[in-house]
Amino acid sequence: MNFAGLLFLIFSHFFSGKGILRLFRIQLPVFQQVCLSLMIGVPIISFAPCFVQLLALPIVMNTMIVSTGIVTLVCSLPLLFPFRKPRLLTFTMPKLYEVPFLVIIVGLLIISAWRAWYLPPTARDVLSGPELLAEYAVKEKNMISSVFTIDLRTTNNYFKSPYLTCLQILYKILVCPFGQLWLTVLSTSFVCWLYVVIREKCHPLLSAFIVFFFLITPDIYSYSFIILYDYSNMVFFFCGFYFLSRFLTSQKINELIFASLLFGLATYIRTETLVLVAFIIPLLFFYFYKRKASLLDIGKYSAILLSFSSVLYFVCIYVFVKKFVIIPLDIKSQVNPNLLDLSVLVQRFLDMNFGLIFSAAGLGTFAYFIYFFSILFFVDLIFFRKRYNHEARIALYGISVVYFGVPFLGYLLPLFDLGNTTKRALFKAVPLLVWYISNGGLFSFLSERINNYEQGIIKPKSEATPQKVAVKVPIAPKPKRK
């Protein structure tokens, strides 16, 4: 393994991501900045081999280093401009009771990193598409390789986004023969960032538990070392929702644009995400209509939200796929010709629920995570409805977008099958479930209680039950008997 190459790429991810954060003036604590920079840097650096190919240069080590360097330099230009650093919470050291969870989380991340390095790419969708293209692009120094001379009738995976192909090319040339380690950079940064974000919302014991519970979701953990599009797509879709939620709280337009960029990156990774991003528009309408914003403003916000996704969809399909895949792509042939038959949609929705989520197959995929969420959701609904905060509502909306949007995609695109594509598309909902749980009524109630217990704060009864105290106070002392 070439450690120098790995370090070069990690620095490239970091500086390009940090530059993007600075460009959008996103204010975050240092640890979150580091994690988010690394995460954003992964898809940004994937553009480097695309530019090399577009310029008809050979795909060799020199061109990869130079193009990655140029992309990093261009993206980190905003770092040259002065930026008034805000006062933000610094990272606090983990508490004693977080240690058992952290030991398991770190252990699992190490195993994931090891497997990403040790095991070759495995998923069929990768072997018959991006990995095949990357392997022969490296061998033949060109992304338009001999792969297009063989019989490709049994697969359409070469039509997918160049995100995975390009990252594989970079890592194969600069790091190790199986590539893949970019996924470790992404998944480790994401888990760390999620942990810190959740820790701001609820007690460290609960946040450690919920992130641990997220990490041990069987299929999501597996895809943290098996390269495919869905893990990356899940990461950026969730990040988009997180920053959208921040925008709806702060009304800072830069956070909306940044959320749009994140949704755009999710669309660049899986192009059909564009449909799900469009499903988010009603949230903006509802939210701003309630606050009596003008229709023009609502339209403006919606256009901003959709902008990056639309541009990156266009670039992905009409530039990258068109230029890098010599077989013509007929999008019309991939769309359901009989859209008036809604029974397909209903059937897919039922199949997704009873054949995938709440079934033996679902237990193998998500284990008890969905059941855990369902119980908490009903507890919140019955006992803690008043404790619902802003983030919990937005997370619920996001979950609904995935829950109803994914079967809609299955109805729209017949190739979007149930057992593979739909299953993996549902990953997008899982970090949103974590986000909901950490902001939900029960967890905020428990956070408060655990915090009080830990600090030894005993609430006076008058504070806990003010009405009873009000009754007790007027009682006059009994007169003394002589």
Added chain:
Amino acid sequence: MFQHRISIPVKAYLMFTRKIVLLAISILSIVFVFSTDAYHEWMFVKILGPGFSILDQIGNTETEHRMAARFGISYSIYRNIRTTITRMEPNNATILLPPKEYLKDRKLSVAFEITEPAVFYYFTGLNGVDVNSPDLSRAGWAIDVINREVGVRKLARKEERDSLIAIFKKYQH
């Protein structure tokens, strides 16, 4: 009132015991989660199971070994096929791939699985075609089963190729 009266060391001690209680809760919750069926099987079979030991894997880091470990006997057979064919026909060999049902029917002695042409190309660098391929006429070799063993055979004559294609087509659904 009670809080104000306790001394600082006692307060620190109480805080510490509360942290210990929370630590016990965190350990118990981890034990509870991994005692449930789904997580127990996942953790102790798929993550820490005997086939996935990092200590064993550290000793075998050669690329070909890792490929064979991941894809099993099928990968090793594909590599042998590649060696055999490239030795005899270095350029542009096209190999006819049998349908899965055909191999199943022949009751192979090893757990060999046939793959699609794209993945076959990834493993071997050779052009594979199945019975529905438009390039079927270019097939000069075929993967076949002889005495329950997988091997390659040269399709020297057109008749030989056509008769094998006819057999394979019977199994193609």
